[in-house]
Amino acid sequence: MSKDPVDTDIIMGCINNDRRAQELLYKKFYVAMASVCTRYTQNENDTLEVLHNGFLKVFKNIQSFDPQKASLYTWIRTIMVNTSIDFIRQNQRHKQHIDLEQAAEPYVESDAMHRLNANELLRHVRNLPAATQTVFNLYVIEGYTHKEIGIKMGISEGTSKWHLSEARRLLQKSLKTLHVA
Amino acid sequence: MNRKIPYDKILADKMEHLPVPDMEASWQKMRSILDNEMPVAEKKRPAAGKWWLGAVAALLISGALLWYTHTEKQADIHPPAALIESTIRFPETAPGKNINKTDRTQDADDSRSTPVSTAEKAVEAGSPGIIRKKTAEAHLNSDKNVYITEAPGTGPVGKNLPANKPAADPRVYTEPIPEKKLHAAVSNLHSSEISENAIPNDKTSFFSRSESATVIHATPASVPVENLLYTDSKNISAGSYIGRLAYTLPESEAVRKAALRQLKRQQRKDERDMARSYSTSRSLWGEQPDRWFAAGVAPFQNVAVGNQKTYNYGAGATRSMVTDYIPAPYLQLHVTNRVYVQSEFQFNAPQSTPALLLDQRNAVAPMSPGILYENTYLRKLYYFNIPVSFYYSPVKNFYLGSGVQFSSLSSGLATVEQMGANNTQLASETITLKDDALSSNLRGSEWRYLLDATYYINRFSFGLRYSQALNNYIDLKINNSLPPSQARNQAIQLSMRYNIIVSDKRR
Numbered sequence: 001m002s003k004d005p006v007d008t009d010i011i012m013g014c015i016n017n018d019r020r021a022q023e024l025l026y027k028k029f030y031v032a033m034a035s036v037c038t039r040y041t042q043n044e045n046d047t048l049e050v051l052h053n054g055f056l057k058v059f060k061n062i063q064s065f066d067p068q069k070a071s072l073y074t075w076i077r078t079i080m081v082n083t084s085i086d087f088i089r090q091n092q093r094h095k096q097h098i099d100l101e102q103a104a105e106p107y108v109e110s111d112a113m114h115r116l117n118a119n120e121l122l123r124h125v126r127n128l129p130a131a132t133q134t135v136f137n138l139y140v141i142e143g144y145t146h147k148e149i150g151i152k153m154g155i156s157e158g159t160s161k162w163h164l165s166e167a168r169r170l171l172q173k174s175l176k177t178l179h180v181a
Numbered sequence: 182m183n184r185k186i187p188y189d190k191i192l193a194d195k196m197e198h199l200p201v202p203d204m205e206a207s208w209q210k211m212r213s214i215l216d217n218e219m220p221v222a223e224k225k226r227p228a229a230g231k232w233w234l235g236a237v238a239a240l241l242i243s244g245a246l247l248w249y250t251h252t253e254k255q256a257d258i259h260p261p262a263a264l265i266e267s268t269i270r271f272p273e274t275a276p277g278k279n280i281n282k283t284d285r286t287q288d289a290d291d292s293r294s295t296p297v298s299t300a301e302k303a304v305e306a307g308s309p310g311i312i313r314k315k316t317a318e319a320h321l322n323s324d325k326n327v328y329i330t331e332a333p334g335t336g337p338v339g340k341n342l343p344a345n346k347p348a349a350d351p352r353v354y355t356e357p358i359p360e361k362k363l364h365a366a367v368s369n370l371h372s373s374e375i376s377e378n379a380i381p382n383d384k385t386s387f388f389s390r391s392e393s394a395t396v397i398h399a400t401p402a403s404v405p406v407e408n409l410l411y412t413d414s415k416n417i418s419a420g421s422y423i424g425r426l427a428y429t430l431p432e433s434e435a436v437r438k439a440a441l442r443q444l445k446r447q448q449r450k451d452e453r454d455m456a457r458s459y460s461t462s463r464s465l466w467g468e469q470p471d472r473w474f475a476a477g478v479a480p481f482q483n484v485a486v487g488n489q490k491t492y493n494y495g496a497g498a499t500r501s502m503v504t505d506y507i508p509a510p511y512l513q514l515h516v517t518n519r520v521y522v523q524s525e526f527q528f529n530a531p532q533s534t535p536a537l538l539l540d541q542r543n544a545v546a547p548m549s550p551g552i553l554y555e556n557t558y559l560r561k562l563y564y565f566n567i568p569v570s571f572y573y574s575p576v577k578n579f580y581l582g583s584g585v586q587f588s589s590l591s592s593g594l595a596t597v598e599q600m601g602a603n604n605t606q607l608a609s610e611t612i613t614l615k616d617d618a619l620s621s622n623l624r625g626s627e628w629r630y631l632l633d634a635t636y637y638i639n640r641f642s643f644g645l646r647y648s649q650a651l652n653n654y655i656d657l658k659i660n661n662s663l664p665p666s667q668a669r670n671q672a673i674q675l676s677m678r679y680n681i682i683v684s685d686k687r688r
């Protein structure tokens with residue numbers, strides 16, 4: 001179980017399908033997990049759908065959580081990311097078969113990024129194609145390698161690189177349009 | 182490890198703090214999903230659903246009490262032959278003036294008759310001033326001292342015919358005492374200076390002793406029906422058996438009914454005597470011989486207390502409230518004329534509650550501005566109650582009681598109110614709470630203490646009862662912005678009881 005005694009109580013409650021414990025767990029990790037889901041989705045409805053699917057998996061499988069392997073936060077976050085990827089897969093109509101071993105790295109000025117607030121940045125990220133947005137999130141935010149992203153998304157490593165490059169290019173373009181960059 | 186370019190880190194930091202949807206509304210949706218996907222198993226109510234065990238136990242106890250009472254009565258009616266030794270005495274202090282009748286089986290009850298103790302000693306000492314009345318065996322042995330005999334198994338009015346004496350007419354049982362012998366006995370008594378007042382003209386059918394208010398009926402088989410009177414051992418202090426010498430049921434149905442009516446009247450008189458005996462009771466706890474048993478039904482009405490609100494819907498969430506008025510059967514064991522114990526079964530007792538918030542859900546309606554709220558308020562609860570109370574009478578007919586009550590939640594009522602923008606009510610519906618997620622927030626069973634005041638008039642009694650639960654029946658926090666819903670049951674109950682069954686007064 002988790003080292004945190006509060007977490008332990010919550011986990012035990014969730015294993016027993018106790019609504020109050022589930023509510024506590026949900027609210028404890030809500031902001032962080034909602035942020036994760038927000039990054040992978042295009043709108044609030046999708047965010048909540050992914051978030052709730054993710055938490056449902058958490059509640060259904062919490063008995064398999066092993067605190068020796070990872071913290072509860074990491075475990076839940078992993079579930080959320082995977083749920084987001086599943087969601088994107090299900091909603092991705094046209095799978096792109098693009099392979100790019102070496103993508104050019106577009107440059108976005110750091111100062112311009114600083115001037116953007118989170119909402120504006122989110123709007124630009126959400127303008128990216130779903131797969132590109134996902135790869136961008138997985139690589140930039142979650143810190144996965146292209147190999148890991150490839151495995152998770154069922155794409156090749158090269159495709160993952162292409163998506164990342166594409167994400168950066170589109171973001172640069174988008175920010176230039178706004179005269180930020 | 183991946184290779185991030187400088188602004189990736191800035192992006193990552195910014196993207197960690199994105200605005201998120203409202204947490205409370207989101208949890209409500211999550212909760213709905215969980216209710217569908219992972220429904221909460223009903224809380225086990227250890228006592229709920231097992232109320233019938235309590236009912237069965239109470240029935241068994243009451244049955245045992247009835248049996249015990251009946252057995253005791255039978256023992257009084259059929260004393261073993263060896264124990265029957267009724268005596269008619271002439272106390273040494275005033276020989277020949279008083280007739281006192283006692284039975285060794287009733288020694289304990291003779292404390293109120295002062296001559297008895299002296300007479301008892303005289304019996305044991307074989308005093309010559311005592312005329313003995315022995316058993317049938319003694320009669321058969323032609324003991325000269327025996328002038329009245331009594332066979333075991335002789336009972337009141339055609340009941341309990343002895344097995345060894347089958348009557349030709351089952352309605353008639355005649356003690357085999359020769360009438361002349363009875364006359365002789367009466368003459369004998371008369372010759373022993375019994376006052377004329379004590380012996381009416383018809384010596385064969387009636388003689389009485391005013392001093393101890395004992396009425397004795399001794400009627401041989403040939404005595405006319407109209408001379409037959411009901412003889413009740415309860416009326417005879419010290420439990421005499423003379424009155425059971427002969428009982429004849431009349432031949433005519435009409436006369437028989439008349440006799441039975443007279444019997445009933447006598448029973449009523451007994452009950453009045455029971456009440457009258459109150460004033461003669463010297464003991465703080467009353468007289469032990471007044472033990473009797475009663476059962477009946479009691480319509481009752483619960484009244485809202487404090488912040489509770491009366492809700493005019495029945496158990497089925499309809500306007501019909503018939504089920505709120507199911508009379509409660511009860512059992513009473515009157516231990517003395519001052520003390521009794523009562524148990525009751527209230528099968529569907531309504532319990533008023535404050536309008537407590539049980540649940541709140543938010544929703545966004547596509548065509549409506551703002552957020553819609555769906556609030557569920559608790560309105561009423563129904564319990565199966567088993568109160569057990571101990572009553573004491575400080576003054577005549579008035580009893581104060583206290584006890585405990587076990588209450589098992591049967592169901593409840595709640596209203597679901599949909600509130601729109603500006604807190605306008607869009608819809609309202611009454612629902613039943615039973616074996617669902619909402620009712621799982623309520624305590625399934627509880628104990629309460631009772632305070633009771635009852636006024637007894639003959640077979641009727643009028644009661645006022647206050648009960649208070651020992652624990653909260655709800656302790657629920659809907660969300661952080663709302664105060665927790667907490668409450669403890671309390672009730673004031675008005676009742677009217679009627680004793681349908683009243684056992685014979687013991688001894």
